[in-house]
Amino acid sequence: MRKPIFMITMLIILIFLTTIFNDALYEERERVRIDMEMAYFPNGVFLKQAVMGYDMVAADVVWLKAIQYYGGHKLGDKLFIWLDHIFGIITDLDPQFINAYVFGSLVISEDARKPELAIKLLKKGIAHNPDSWRLYFEAGFIYYLILKEYDLSIQYFTLASERPDVPPEVSKMCRRWAAFSAKKSSDFSTSLELWQEIYQSATDDYTRDIAERSISFLLIDINMSYLTGHVRRFYEMRGRYPKTVSELSLAQPITDPLQGFYLINPETGEVFSSIKQNENIRQIVGKITRLAHEFRKDRKIFPKSVSEMKEEGILPHNLEIPYGTSFVYNSETGTARPITAVSP
Incomplete structure (x- = not known):
């Protein structure tokens, strides 16, 4: 008897969520439909009351919608306006959904460029799951690599290393990154190493893709630093800045990991990447x-x-x-x- 009731409830939830989306988006112009779709999705508190106790089922449904939303924008305009909103809903419905906190914080900080909101999501997760090393590690990662708040990254990497569920090899890695944080620097080589460890330990394609792209962006930063040095020497010799990279007459051409190109502002000598632009x-x-x-x-x-x-x-x-x-x-x-x- 329980199974038919469960299936009926699941169907009601699906119809309810689909109706909310369809009705809310019907009046929006097609050109901005994707950008606005999450604006009309109800908050987790409202949904929690509406799904009649099937919180985890509803969380799974919204999780699928989150993946659809993220994938659609990732392949399209790369605008992720409502990511923090939808992951807030998922974790309201299922506060023990560790993957939602971890993946949500990663895409909110990296794709939506909102690291403060990613930290807020992780702190919410830690409040509900104080023994999960992954949540502390992700917070340490964001504080270290993005926000560059090294005292806080030491704190969270250390806490991650002490969690009861942390594997011994991961505990060593966390202590190592706490030591890196103590140096109060995140140079290219250490940042690359951290992202490579994230890539190698990733258990899903989405995390692996983000790590791979971040490695590419770090390589772009290295190229820009290299070009900046050559631009400075060019100015010292010629008394002006070059107009293009080709004017630098490099011994070996610069290879961009994402097939972009590099620009030089001839008035200031500043180097730009087309990809980062x-x-x-x-x-x-x-x-x-x-x-x-x-x-x-x-x-x-x-x-x-x-x-x-x-x-x-x-x-x-x-x-x-x-x-x-x-x-x-x-x-x-x-x-x-x-x-x-x-x-x-």
Whole structure:
């Protein structure tokens, strides 16, 4: 008798969640549908009451929706506006869902570029699962590599090494990273080593993909540092900065791990990566889109321009625009489109 009731409840949950999505998104323009889909998903407290005790079942359903949301944006616009919202829902429904905390914190910090919210999610997980070494390790990782708050990374790596569920070899690794944190530096070589260990210990393709990409970005940083040194020497010899990388006449050409190219600002000598520029552009587009839609929630209309968003104080006046890039804002859809005028 229990099984039919379970199946019926599961069906009701699926219909309920699907209806919420379909109804909420029906009125949204197709162009911004993906960006806004999570904005109308109810919070975990509401869902917990609605699913009649089948919290873990509902958490699994929302987990699948999270993977679908993440995968869709990963292959598309790479804007992850609602990641923290949906992983908050999952962990409200199932506070012991360790993988949701671990994976959620990784994609929120790396893809959504919101490390503070990733830490908030992990602290929530630690409060519910104080013996899980993985949660402490992920917090130490974010504090060390992204936020560069080394005292806190020492604290969390050490706590991870002392958890009752930590394997002996992992405990040694955590103590080693606590020692690295004590040096208060995260140079390229140690950062590469940490990401390589994350890659090698990954148990799912998503984590492995993030680690592999982060390794590529570190290699890009190494290339940029190398080029910056050559640009400085060029200036010392010529009294001006080079206009392109080819002017440096390098003994060996630079190989970009992600098939991008490198730019030099001839006025300042600053070196840029096309790959990192594109990432920054996506982040700015996502920020403008998110803030424009938040504005619309309050005012029932999108802001007329980016200037209005700055005047209203919802967008920083000193917003850093990537080199050689400008943005065209559409006040009808609340979205921005980048225009790039640089090439290798």
